Amino acid sequence: MPFRRLPDSVATSRAALETARQKYLATAAPQRLLTEAQFADHLDPATPAAGAPGSTLYRLIKEAGEATAALAAQTPVTRETEQARASLGLHISHFIQNLNNAILRGDLPSETRTLFQLPLEDERVPLLVTDADLLLWSDHIAAGENARALAGGEPLTWPSAARIAQLRDQLSQLIDTQSTAKDLTDAEQTDVQLLMPAVTAAIKDLWDTIEFNLRHEPDAPSLRRRAREWGVHYATRPGEAPDPDGPQEPDGPQEPAVS
Template identity: 30%
Template sequence: MISVSEMAVSLNTISKIRGLLNRFRRLSEYYKDCFDNQSKASRKHQENTKLARLYISHFIQVLNLAALRMEIKPAQKNYYGLQPNVHNVPDLISETALMEWGEKIIVGEMKRTSEGGIPIYNPTIAKVKVRYDIFVESNERQKNLQRLTAESLEDVTLMRPQVDELILDAWNQIEDYYKDVPDVDKRLDLCREYGIVYYYRAGEKKD
């Protein structure tokens, strides 16, 4: 066991390293937990998003067909934010668009049926709303998880300069401590005992 007097790194530096290491490890582990939670929830969120998009898209298609067959008044499509003479499904690729159009068709269907209109079936607005609500809740949860991941990563990133500074300080102390060892290989081996790793650059040959 190396005695204190024989150590290549000062006790002050070692104390700083231990304190910083514990903090850095905790932050890194917390970031990993946040990232894992976000990744796991993301798979479920993608499924919820896919189903919501499917139900909303299908409802709009059925609504458009009903208007073409004059089962509902084309002008009533305005209740849903849809143009009477346009029969395409709006772009639902983004989650923002999905949230916007989901709310529009739910409000529109409630308004039309409250005026005595025949409800759209297959899917009913109740089924659409269930899928939409699940998507909205999932979307909010995913945003919160993303926020936690981003914040925890920032905490880790902010600590890196302190970590790098201490590593460099310890590195310099170790190399300075063994600088008078004449045998280069022996000197490098002694430094390696403290965890210093030397790499040769591309094309650089070992003497």
Template identity: 30%
Template sequence: MPYRRLPNTDQARMKAIEMALEKGKRTAFSELAFDALTLEKIQTLYPRLSNSIRQLQASKQIQFDRSNEYGTIFKKAKLYLSHFVQVLNFAILREEMKPEVREFYGMPSHSAKVPPLNLENDVLAWGERIIAGEQKRCMQGGSAIYSPSIALVKVHYENFKDAFHHQKILQNNVDRATLKVKEMREDADALIQDLWNQVEEKFSDFPSDQRREKAQEYGLVYVFRQSELKKMEAEKLQTNLSFN
């Protein structure tokens, strides 16, 4: 016997509810396979679930649309910070500055390594240190570094910081919408299961083929196992051979 398969995607959930609603509109209540309370519940749930799914899709799309621009801003901030440190190291290598000046930027004086800038939090932290360090060094009489200047580095750093916080807001919107849809899915799954149980109970006295046919009009989904499909194909083939 085929088994009943409950919806496991949002699209399938919406379809199941829509079919039940449509059946409720076109069928006299005395002939409907589920009770009035269930009809009322699906009428209430349907717009809430639909709106929640649309909100989640919209939130994800907005975040996706911004992702390429955000990635470009992130890379530009990393590039300017990295170049600034490299220029600083070249000045030290040429003995125009002493190695100790690295300490202004929170870097060890003995190391010419560029700080790690692969992660967003790295760029946020090192950006603050490098900008503050250059300002402090210059205030104590040091010559400003150019190509890039700290002012230009700061522009790209601030652009990234703003974009980072905006991206966090977009992610929070997605997270809230995802949680809302998850809650709605649980409500929808419980309601659909109850609805389908009522439908199957209503037609329980019918022969199996007719029972499934009537239940499918209410949105129920039945799946044949592989062995059952093979058996049906064999029976169909045998029937065709008998007629030939």
């Protein structure tokens, strides 16, 4: 037996409300299955007067739009931060490899490694996985080159410590920017999730009213056919015969079926 399936996402919830709104507006007043109060409370997309909360549909559009905009603003910052991480990690790795090569050639003593907090006889590049790793080794390189300069040493190049310091500052700034953007996205998405119980309750109220006003239909399939025009969604369980006049989806949040 087909059962009502409530929307399970922001997109399907908005679609259910939009379908009910469109059907309400396209139906002559005497034949409408929803009241004017229900339209005002749940389906009116207009911006409310100052201080008024607005309809369920308006609030959903507003909150979802703000969450989408926040995520859109965060995405390029996240991409730029990832690129900055990769670039800094590559430069640090190349600097340490060049240092090891200079020691191997005999241009520098192995003790030089200790100026950079590297093990005396270990040629391995340290792990550069986290932001903390990248910032730490950038600082070690800056301190090591400063110590070498004070002792009269020539700066290492390709890459230079100055270039690594520049990339370090860039990454540090991007990490702060990304964190702020992510916090805003999280806050906006939280607002959407906090609204969803009220959205689901509104849809259930509308669907209950629609089915109640169609209770005199000659049979359940006829009721479901007309209810679908108002956005009510029905699904069938695996193995059940679907209604011939509507798309079906198995599973999902179940409510008592119309029998």
